[in-house]
Amino acid sequence: xxxxxxxxxxxxxxxxxxxxxxxxxxxxxxxxxxxxxxxxxxxxxxxxxxxxxxxxxxxxxxxxxxxxxxxxxxxxxxxxxxxxxxxxxxxxxxxxxxxxxxxxxxxxxxxxxxxxxxxxxxxxxxxxxxxxxxxxxxxxxxxxxxxxxxxxxxxxxxxxxxxxxxxxxxxxxxxxxxxxxxxxxxxxxxxxxxxxxxxxxxxxxxxxxx
Amino acid sequence: xxxxxxxxxxxxxxxxxxxxxxxxxxxxxxxxxxxxxxxxxxxxxxxxxxxxxxxxxxxxxxxxxxxxxxxxxxxxxxxxxxxxxxxxxxxxxxxxxxxxxxxxxxxxxxxxxxxxxxxxxxxxxxxxxxxxxxxxxxxxxxxxxxxxxxxxxxxxxxxxxxxxxxxxxxxxxxxxxxxxxxxxxxxxxxxxxxxxxxxxxxxxxxxxxx
Numbered sequence: 551x552x553x554x555x556x557x558x559x560x561x562x563x564x565x566x567x568x569x570x571x572x573x574x575x576x577x578x579x580x581x582x583x584x585x586x587x588x589x590x591x592x593x594x595x596x597x598x599x600x601x602x603x604x605x606x607x608x609x610x611x612x613x614x615x616x617x618x619x620x621x622x623x624x625x626x627x628x629x630x631x632x633x634x635x636x637x638x639x640x641x642x643x644x645x646x647x648x649x650x651x652x653x654x655x656x657x658x659x660x661x662x663x664x665x666x667x668x669x670x671x672x673x674x675x676x677x678x679x680x681x682x683x684x685x686x687x688x689x690x691x692x693x694x695x696x697x698x699x700x701x702x703x704x705x706x707x708x709x710x711x712x713x714x715x716x717x718x719x720x721x722x723x724x725x726x727x728x729x730x731x732x733x734x735x736x737x738x739x740x741x742x743x744x745x746x747x748x749x750x751x752x753x754x755x756x757x758x759x760x
Numbered sequence: 761x762x763x764x765x766x767x768x769x770x771x772x773x774x775x776x777x778x779x780x781x782x783x784x785x786x787x788x789x790x791x792x793x794x795x796x797x798x799x800x801x802x803x804x805x806x807x808x809x810x811x812x813x814x815x816x817x818x819x820x821x822x823x824x825x826x827x828x829x830x831x832x833x834x835x836x837x838x839x840x841x842x843x844x845x846x847x848x849x850x851x852x853x854x855x856x857x858x859x860x861x862x863x864x865x866x867x868x869x870x871x872x873x874x875x876x877x878x879x880x881x882x883x884x885x886x887x888x889x890x891x892x893x894x895x896x897x898x899x900x901x902x903x904x905x906x907x908x909x910x911x912x913x914x915x916x917x918x919x920x921x922x923x924x925x926x927x928x929x930x931x932x933x934x935x936x937x938x939x940x941x942x943x944x945x946x947x948x949x950x951x952x953x954x955x956x957x958x959x960x961x962x963x964x965x966x967x968x969x970x
Contacts, residue, residue, distance in 0.1 A: 616825065616868035616906040621877075625866070625920030636904065638873040656835070658826035663848040667831075693903060694846065696826040706916075710835030
């Protein structure tokens with residue numbers, strides 16, 4: 551196994567550890583073979599994780615939120631259900647959820663335009679730039695899929711209104727997935743500190759292969 | 761103005777009409793200049809329309825469901841709200857809704873894998889193939905964005921369950937948009953006849969520039 555890390559501020563290079571530390575505001579990517587399992591842990595609590603998964607042999611195929619919603623018939627997979635690609639092939643299976651159970655699969659990764667619209671002056675780290683930096687470190691230029699927003703608490707109002715609430719996770723809460731094909735997964739510690747989803751305190755995550 | 765049409769079964773070539781007829785199960789695309797308005801009409805009722813919009817000068821930029829949800833803070837734009845691209849730039853403005861008000865922006869375009877999983881043997885027309893054929897007819901190879909599913913009635917259950925209900929539109933119901941940049945729009949008469957969204961009777965649409 552090898553991993554590459556990156557924030558838009560710089561890449562931290564490869565790693566062969568099975569426990570990959572993801573510093574606050576950065577991303578890390580790694581290969582997981584078909585059948586391999588991995589855990590993502592919110593080390594300090596209330597930290598959202600943008601998760602992306604690509605077919606390792608063809609990165610134009612990736613976990614697709616809109617195809618996954620149709621495949622499972624619900625807004626977010628439940629334990630035992632898969633995430634599927636644009637060709638509706640399972641790419642990840644949701645094995646364990648050791649959290650209060652609140653995740654999101656409706657909103658885009660934060661990117662430079664998100665922070666500009668929120669009034670940020672100058673550069674701000676973003677999950678989109680973290681993804682692109684990680685994949686570039688592996689030699690890939692990719693589309694930016696809609697992420698699987700782990701630990702992310704965006705409740706829906708009665709008329710479909712979205713709200714941005716702090717994550718409900720406690721320190722050590724985690725989720726476990728199984729790769730259903732050879733995948734590249736990328737996890738980003740969401741740098742969002744303007745709206746409340748990370749309780750305005752961006753912290754570290756861990757990606758562990760099992 | 762010129763338009764190109766296509767189902768995966770074949771393209772019907774260009775047109776300079778301001779009223780573009782979209783036969784059942786087929787798609788049509790046309791250029792709309794910034795500031796131009798267009799209407800999409802469900803001619804016979806209960807027919808879903810997959811709508812896509814691309815920046816005419818850079819088709820890698822397109823109407824993005826996941827960015828639009830964040831921009832507007834709701835699951836589907838209301839009259840007066842925009843659809844935005846991945847860079848969160850308005851691309852279409854929702855001007856008029858002359859329907860019961862039920863549209864969808866959660867589910868992927870139907871594609872060959874959708875029909876295979878529904879048990880269809882052999883080829884079946886799909887919105888994804890209609891889009892690709894229309895854009896190919898204009899010289900473009902594009903990503904398949906998540907569509908704006910006009911007239912599409914997919915209610916959400918209390919736990920986020922999706923249901924596939926017949927469209928609520930009556931003959932002649934329509935929506936009007938304004939292009940916020942020079943766009944290529946593509947509208948597909950959704951060929952779905954296995955689940956109930958088109959009342960299992962796929963019919964024609966009209967795309968009219970105003």
